[in-house]
Amino acid sequence: MTILVTGGAGFIGSNFVLDWLEQSDETVVNLDALTYAGNLQNLASVQGDARHVFVHGDIGDRALVDALLARHQPRAIVHLAAESHVDRSIHGPGEFMKTNVEGSFTLLEAARAHWGSLGDVAKAAFRFHHVSTDEVYGSLAPGAPAFTEAHPYAPNSPYSASKAASDHLVRAWHHTYGLPVVTTNCSNNYGPFHFPEKLIPLMIVNALAGKPLPIYGDGQQVRDWLYVADHCSAIREVLARGRVGETYNIGGWNEKTNREIVHTVCALLDELRPSAAGPYARLITHVKDRPGHDRRYAIDARKIERELGWRPAETFETGIRKTVVWYLAHADWVANVQSGGYREWVSKQYGA
Numbered sequence: 001m002t003i004l005v006t007g008g009a010g011f012i013g014s015n016f017v018l019d020w021l022e023q024s025d026e027t028v029v030n031l032d033a034l035t036y037a038g039n040l041q042n043l044a045s046v047q048g049d050a051r052h053v054f055v056h057g058d059i060g061d062r063a064l065v066d067a068l069l070a071r072h073q074p075r076a077i078v079h080l081a082a083e084s085h086v087d088r089s090i091h092g093p094g095e096f097m098k099t100n101v102e103g104s105f106t107l108l109e110a111a112r113a114h115w116g117s118l119g120d121v122a123k124a125a126f127r128f129h130h131v132s133t134d135e136v137y138g139s140l141a142p143g144a145p146a147f148t149e150a151h152p153y154a155p156n157s158p159y160s161a162s163k164a165a166s167d168h169l170v171r172a173w174h175h176t177y178g179l180p181v182v183t184t185n186c187s188n189n190y191g192p193f194h195f196p197e198k199l200i201p202l203m204i205v206n207a208l209a210g211k212p213l214p215i216y217g218d219g220q221q222v223r224d225w226l227y228v229a230d231h232c233s234a235i236r237e238v239l240a241r242g243r244v245g246e247t248y249n250i251g252g253w254n255e256k257t258n259r260e261i262v263h264t265v266c267a268l269l270d271e272l273r274p275s276a277a278g279p280y281a282r283l284i285t286h287v288k289d290r291p292g293h294d295r296r297y298a299i300d301a302r303k304i305e306r307e308l309g310w311r312p313a314e315t316f317e318t319g320i321r322k323t324v325v326w327y328l329a330h331a332d333w334v335a336n337v338q339s340g341g342y343r344e345w346v347s348k349q350y351g352a
């Protein structure tokens, strides 16, 4: 058996592929365009493993996706490929529409054609698993109940609008064409291989380099943080046993303000890699707020627990410690990402 994963060289995708190959003998075909966020170094430990078939390509390339589906006959598609950074979506929304909306549309159409060609048993077993975000629900007032799956969509950034659009397409492909889909909406992830443009890895690498730790606005914005391995285990559960056509919220029950996050990272670094210049919190700088900055996200993850028995294995305290320890032990990965070395490798490998 085989599954097709899109975006498997990114942060969550590479964690998912590595976890999958640790737990199963099933082959993973990994389709990734290797944008700035894709990094094959993340997958170095499975290089040469015949169960991992890497394909450098775009989800928007219909001929390529058709050929992959025909050749590998996957029993499921786990769709993670996306442009994922809110700040980049504010500066340049075009790529987000292209990949997150049009690319998801192309992938759905290819999946529909493939699914339609299957025999009855394979057709009933097939799944299109769409990996999405809690940001589609918009911003919560302090004290308001956490997002359930029934919360109205109210995306506020070009990123979340593009993800909301893709969620709607997935829903429609199920209701109109019967494509067996499941969608998961997850809160903010953190952990190994997280690109240092996002809050937690940026704070770790900047602190170690003695650079400012930029907190947007007052830093009182709240996110619900989930260790990435827990997101991967939730995806596996939903893929295996989630009800077709349903959406499942995934979260860590860990609401924290950005200020708390940055102070926690600084305190761990003070303990694990003290700086002669003094506590890392001295580097905290408040900078101009992000336009349209959502104030609070919080996930009500009771449905996935009730139906599938899933709960996160990590608390924030255990997960953030593992994360800081990972970054301290992988200075080479950080240096390669920061120098762009991993990109040079891509152009050498794939040429023009």
Ligand code: NAD
Residues within 6 Å of the ligand: 006, 007, 008, 009, 010, 011, 012, 013, 031, 032, 033, 034, 035, 036, 037, 038, 039, 057, 058, 059, 060, 079, 080, 081, 082, 083, 084, 085, 099, 103, 131, 132, 133, 134, 163, 185, 186, 187, 188, 189, 190, 195
């Ligand atoms: P990421 O930016 O780290 O990785 C995205 C991957 O997709 C990269 O490897 C990139 O090369 C690839 N990609 C981009 N455009 C592509 C295209 N057109 N064709 C093929 N591959 C392409 O993102 P991430 O943080 O790993 O997020 C993965 C998914 O999970 C996204 O769909 C995101 O919306 C969702 N999600 C992320 C979080 C989070 O906290 N990071 C939370 C909830 C949901």
Ligand code: TYD
Residues within 6 Å of the ligand: 085, 086, 087, 188, 197, 198, 199, 200, 202, 214, 215, 216, 219, 221, 222, 223, 258, 290
């Ligand atoms: P981010 O990691 O970009 O995830 P998202 O915007 O998808 O939630 O940001 C997490 C929070 O941290 C968000 O409220 C923005 C804030 N933030 C900062 O305060 N400073 C930074 O340098 C970054 C990257 C984010």
